[in-house]
Amino acid sequence: MKISYYPGCTLKYKAKNLETAALASLDALGIEVEEMDRWNCCGAVFSLANDDLIHMVGPVRNLLRAKEQGAEAIVTLCSMCYNTLARANLLMKNDPVKRDTINRFMDDEIDYFGEVEVYHFLNLIKNEIGWEAVQEKVKTPLTDLKVASYYGCTLQRPEEVGIEPIGKFSLMNELFSTLGAEIVTFDGADKCCGSYQVMCEEIGDNNAAAKVLSAASTNGAEALVTSCPLCEFNLGKQQDALLDKGRITETLPTLYFTQLLAISLGIASEELGLELNDAQVAQLLESKKLLVAA
Amino acid sequence: MTLPLNPQRVSVDSISKIKELSGENIKACMQCGTCTVACPMAEEMDFFPRKVMHFSQFGMLSRMEDINSYWKCASCHSCSVRCPRGIDIAKVMESLRLLVLRTNKNYIEPSQIPKEKLKEYPGIMMVAGFRKLTS
Ligand code: SF4
Ligand code: SF4
Numbered sequence: 001m002k003i004s005y006y007p008g009c010t011l012k013y014k015a016k017n018l019e020t021a022a023l024a025s026l027d028a029l030g031i032e033v034e035e036m037d038r039w040n041c042c043g044a045v046f047s048l049a050n051d052d053l054i055h056m057v058g059p060v061r062n063l064l065r066a067k068e069q070g071a072e073a074i075v076t077l078c079s080m081c082y083n084t085l086a087r088a089n090l091l092m093k094n095d096p097v098k099r100d101t102i103n104r105f106m107d108d109e110i111d112y113f114g115e116v117e118v119y120h121f122l123n124l125i126k127n128e129i130g131w132e133a134v135q136e137k138v139k140t141p142l143t144d145l146k147v148a149s150y151y152g153c154t155l156q157r158p159e160e161v162g163i164e165p166i167g168k169f170s171l172m173n174e175l176f177s178t179l180g181a182e183i184v185t186f187d188g189a190d191k192c193c194g195s196y197q198v199m200c201e202e203i204g205d206n207n208a209a210a211k212v213l214s215a216a217s218t219n220g221a222e223a224l225v226t227s228c229p230l231c232e233f234n235l236g237k238q239q240d241a242l243l244d245k246g247r248i249t250e251t252l253p254t255l256y257f258t259q260l261l262a263i264s265l266g267i268a269s270e271e272l273g274l275e276l277n278d279a280q281v282a283q284l285l286e287s288k289k290l291l292v293a294a
Numbered sequence: 295m296t297l298p299l300n301p302q303r304v305s306v307d308s309i310s311k312i313k314e315l316s317g318e319n320i321k322a323c324m325q326c327g328t329c330t331v332a333c334p335m336a337e338e339m340d341f342f343p344r345k346v347m348h349f350s351q352f353g354m355l356s357r358m359e360d361i362n363s364y365w366k367c368a369s370c371h372s373c374s375v376r377c378p379r380g381i382d383i384a385k386v387m388e389s390l391r392l393l394v395l396r397t398n399k400n401y402i403e404p405s406q407i408p409k410e411k412l413k414e415y416p417g418i419m420m421v422a423g424f425r426k427l428t429s
């Protein structure tokens with residue numbers, strides 16, 4: 001089965017670390033995925049209005065491009081890209097009237113009927129590789145690291161595109177257990193981090209993020225793990241400001257799931273892109289002796 | 295607070311506009327407040343989601359003109375997956391935003407955002423924020 005990799009805009013710039021760690025990990029696991037040609041922005045958010053089809057053109061163009069290039073599935077890392085592409089795909093599969101309008105509007109492209117599957121990277125690791133095969137390749141187990149899996153909104157809602165049923169976080173939890181980490185559960189794994197609302201607020205006023213961080217810290221987490229660059233910004237990069245304003249009482253290093261995967265597969269710290277995370281992430285990993293030099 | 299039902303209050307036109315845009319049957323709302331409890335942004339809203347649904351049931355668009363509730367909505371769908379009447383409240387919030395945005399009004403002005411902030415923001419946040427909050 002040909003699976004194309006759809007990176008999305010943010011992974012080429014602010015969240016390069018989400019991508020580089022993933023690609024190095026795939027390499028170590030012996031899996032090849034090719035970045036699709038001529039991809040474009042997915043639109044970041046799925047349009048919720050009945051008459052707003054123009055914003056479907058972006059995600060659908062990616063899907064039909066993948067079909068044109070012979071892919072049976074595309075895989076994404078960013079939760080928001082995953083959500084937007086998966087929902088646009090469902091619409092093209094299930095709504096003949098809207099599908100027809102979109103296909104006719106894009107008359108310079110091939111017709112699309114929802115044939116390409118949309119996977120998140122977590123599904124890909126479980127289904128195409130499997131936890132056992134991952135475990136065999138673990139070189140640096142994450143022993144003594146207490147990890148909280150954070151799904152946020154877009155990996156779970158709405159139900160029809162959730163990577164697993166609402167309230168279940170087994171894909172991440174099983175992955176981190178496989179890598180040797182201790183799992184910390186907390187009431188907040190699927191709570192919103194405040195999303196784009198941070199653009200309307202002063203830095204450090206994001207209470208939604210503060211609640212997620214506090215809930216995970218209270219339960220003893222040493223690291224919070226996400227697959228979304230927006231969550232990483234709100235949760236990881238705003239902590240000093242949240243602390244200054246008294247919204248949280250302790251900080252909690254926040255990183256991408258692909259970075260933890262890469263670390264345990266023995267990938268050199270230079271390839272983890274830690275300079276793009278908040279500085280406390282590197283400090284935590286160093287103190288746990290989890291970093292290996294090239 | 296329950297709104298009294300009288301002809302002055304109800305705008306049939308506005309109700310059908312919201313219904314048409316959102317595709318949701320807002321009349322099915324039984325005012326249980328589950329959406330408000332689930333909403334991560336409720337504490338920052340002038341009126342909680344339940345109340346916004348109530349205003350919407352009456353088509354009270356002018357009453358909702360200056361409230362911040364639908365602008366504070368983060369489209370997180372926590373409400374939608376819990377509503378016992380199966381209403382996708384996030385879609386109702388989106389239609390209320392669009393009814394304003396389609397008159398060429400912005401909720402945030404991109405040119406007013408300080409450069410230092412723009413440098414920090416991840417791309418998806420700006421695409422998402424500008425899509426939701428500007429016309
Ligand atoms: S949860 Fe549903 S039924 Fe209950 S108040 Fe909200 S919209 Fe109405
Ligand atoms: S979608 Fe909007 S209204 Fe509903 S819970 Fe999320 S922020 Fe609140």
